[in-house]
Amino acid sequence: MSSDEDVAKLAVQCEHLLGPTDSWTPPEGYPDGLGLCIMDAVWSMGVRYGGVRRVVRRYRALRAEEGADPDVDGARDLVVAIEGTGGPVAFADVMDNRHRTSTRSGILKAEAVLLCARALVATGVESAADLRGAVEPMTSAAEHAWRAVPGQGSGISWRYVRLLAGVQQVKPDRMITRFVSRAIGRTPTPNEAADLVTAVATGLNVDLRGLDHRIWRFQSGRG
Incomplete structure (x- = not known):
């Protein structure tokens, strides 16, 4: 056919x-908040979306308590926020969500979020605007680094993080x-x-x- x-x-x-x-x-997405795009994209894989909304609410509350605006958090801000809680294990506890990227030897999604955020920073993508404006070779480098994170190899979460940032994507x-x-x-x-x-x-x-x-x-x- x-x-x-x-x-x-x-x-x-x-x-x-x-x-x-x-x-x-x-969808509304997070046009100014790449940190939220990353969290939503990684945490939403293979789960009911209600749980993702709860994680996003907890992150918003955490950042508000710190005097920050989560809606403009970039990838670097997300890295700092996770490290500020004590690392991905502590961050998972603060988010009250210890889901893993796979039921078989998967890493914590909190850790995957941290690794994805670091990957984007390393390739020069720090904001949602950076992601929307990325062109080759930056786009390929960022995708490669993202998909190298455990549990993200299919590329679905990569497509989704771009969609949430406002890129025309499926x-x-x-x-x-x-x-x-x-x-x-x-x-x-x-x-x-x-x-x-x-x-x-x-x-x-x-x-x-x-x-x-x-x-x-x-x-x-x-x-």
Whole structure:
């Protein structure tokens, strides 16, 4: 089956199930807070999103107590905040969340957040604006460093951190992949699912982040 046929089938599914295109609005994300983008992207992998919201609230409270504004925290600020609690184990306790990147020998997500933040700083990406404006070779270097962190190798969280920062991107997690799979009659790889959603957004002339978010909400039962 050709890619064009898959795109056409997915477009029909989107128009049939997702409601008017003007309701396909992008997520709020954190346009000025790369620290929050990193936390959300890493902590959201493989879990219910309610738990991620609680972690974000606790981080906001922690930074507010320190007299800082979490909504403008960059990657370096996040590193300092984690180290200020005593390191990733202590940070996990402060966040009241000791989830790991994998049930089999995965590291704490708190540690993965720290490593991802350090990786971005090392490649010159310190703010959400830096991430939005990154071009080659910075983009490739940042992605390579991010995906080298345990549990981030699939690239899904890399796509998601960029989406949260405001980059036109798809997060091809299990919700997006399931929706695409139903439309085309087979299970795509995450990258293929992302490419198909991107093609549909282009063909329908809609915001890519908005389409991604609308698919995710529909597939997860949030309307």
